Amino acid sequence: MQEEIDALLSLNQDAAGTSAGELAGAAFASGSPGPEPLSDKEADALGEIGNISMGSAATSLSEILNQKVTITSPRVRIGLVGELFESLVDPYVLIVVRYTEGLQGYSLLLIKSNDMAVVSDLMMGGDGQNPPARLGELELSAGAEAMNQMMGAAATAMANIFGRKVLIKPPEVIVLNEGERSAPAELGLEQAVGIVSFRLTIGELLDSEFFLVKGIETVKEEVALLWHAVTPEVKKALEPEVRKERKAPSPPVKPAEYELPATAAMAFERPALPAGVDQRKLDLILDIPLKVTVVLGRTRRSIKDILALGPGNIVELATLADEPVEVLVNGTLVARGEVVVVNENFGVQITSIITPQERLQHLGSKS
Template sequence: MADGMLSQEEIDALTKGITPDAPQTSTPNITNTDAAVAADGKPSNAAPPLTEIEKDTLGEIGNISMGSAATTLSLLLGHKVSITTPNVTMDTMADIKTHYPIPYLIVGVSYTTGIIGNNILAIQARDAAVIADLMMGGNGTNVSDELDEIRQSAVSEAMNQMMGSVSTSLSQVFDKKIDISPPKVHIVDMATADEVTDFWTQTEPVIRISFKMEVEGIIDSEIMQILPVDVSRELVRGLTESAKKSAEQSTLPQPEPAVQPESTPAPAPAAAAVSPSPSSAPAQQTAPTYQVHTQPGNSQNIVSNVPVQPAQFTPLTVGPPATVNNANIGLLLNVPLDITVELGSAKKSIKDILDLSSGSIIELDKLAGEPVDVLVNGKLLAKGEVVVIDENFGVRITDIASPLEVTRSL
């Protein structure tokens, strides 16, 4: 201050509550991105940690959904698949990359109806190659770790049906319709990839639910389901509300029976004196009479002089357990089935069909010499080649259709 006048710097210091003589410390320029990430690489503004109840609920949801997914995968592979022991943790994608630095098959799925959010399923690339080999008719051994386009398509179909069964299970549990978008499948090397998925950033907190997956002595590995925190808590809230709704419905009071109004019993008419004859005595037996009493102030009637007999039950006998008869395939041997051999097919417009005449040629979708399809009741069963037997055409079976081919034909 000079000559009783305050300088601009002194005015600014007073308005900020700082005395001019006090030492000023510089405040670092912290951006939102810098504040969001702490020194250890984890988000400092992360969502609150999961409670034990939330973890247990997510584990239960995972058990239900992955149980149906295991059933679907068992049908596709022709081998028993078990997915058990969920472990729920809160991580970031950077942490997941650090702990699992191997190639993974990432299946990205978005919830579109009932639940809004993203969800990915991560399976080791080696396990995905085994699944693709089993779907294509192999035995799952001596499999290359590399997935070509055909094998990726096979695994994509398996993951699509698995996630479809998961959404169906969630719809039944939450009692509302839940739909998902078609899955996007790609291979990611966790050790070298900069980004695992475009759904979330590296430092955004996510919920990782890991399961143990076994395929009948062929695969003994781990599969992961990764969800954002808001979707996870929405799942917990949905299951809690569904359970509460079911409990309320089960405890609703039952409707009470209608109470009849009080009525004064009419006096019984005097019985006429009749002297029964011996011949008519059995026919003139009167029904037993009951007395009905109404207590004052009580609308319920009390019936007395009612004949009561103890209940009689058939005595229980302890014997050898009944043998269960196995299904007799002989009962089905005489059921007729329609076998059709399809040389090929073509799609034509109505105009092309109307232009057909005697001598017209229709080009089919199969090449010359390609095996024909053998259909049983319209379902693909096998492939074969056309032969001639005693001037009649026949088909020699060359290959039984794999589960993947049957699925594509459907």
């Protein structure tokens, strides 16, 4: 989380060392003339925009699939449309997203057919463990609806980042069967594109990779909008406050064990803003989702005791019945509270906020 914020706030600084932009340019440094590479800052910005928008897309996909979905590890490079499609080894599904307002151009998603089959199976009420071997019309329709929800959430995230409305047409789904490697004619085989690869996991069912592809002009437009939103004044105001951020949006996935459900997400008082800071521009950080976990207690048991566990056994925790529970955000202790019931869901009523000194003491006690 801290790394994402630091990266987002440093987009207007000169890059040091070997960056994603340099790596992208190196790919076309020899041979026949290729597409003009993005600058270091533009490549970094493309990765951050993709990271935030796909984070929102993962949240949406988690809700409709009822599975934990993560989209992480963006890697940026530059390529030609034709070269990208020719490099595909497995059968893929191409999702074409065209912008109607807020941005020019298009975005493409390239996801493996087997991965789309898992999504389709979950959308149709299956468990995802026996996906269809071939994507028929019904499976494609279910998968297209999932992609529609996913890319709609991504467009909303970009709207929050850029401070303008971003609208898309319903995505077009094209199956690229084995041996079919031709890009849609409208894209042009020699067209330069920015390519961001992501790691995609869906519960225990899937651990794969997919590609987000954007035209160079679309990338440059998005980067210009981002730089306009993240001004030096905002950066200066946010840097001393970033570790004091108190707002924790709803967890991205419906919790399985002790994580707070969406209806019981905690919300802390927002710090007062420095004079001259635009609240709208702050929202691009405040909307980043955080994982909130509640710890009822801990205990230690021998391997023998663990192996002997069975239905009906009670595991006694080293916590008294009236002791407050711990509230962790991204694994860091931030507060304590009492367990309550909200609309038939468990929740936590915050009773105290952990100070930096207490947090250091807590870390020391665990080591």
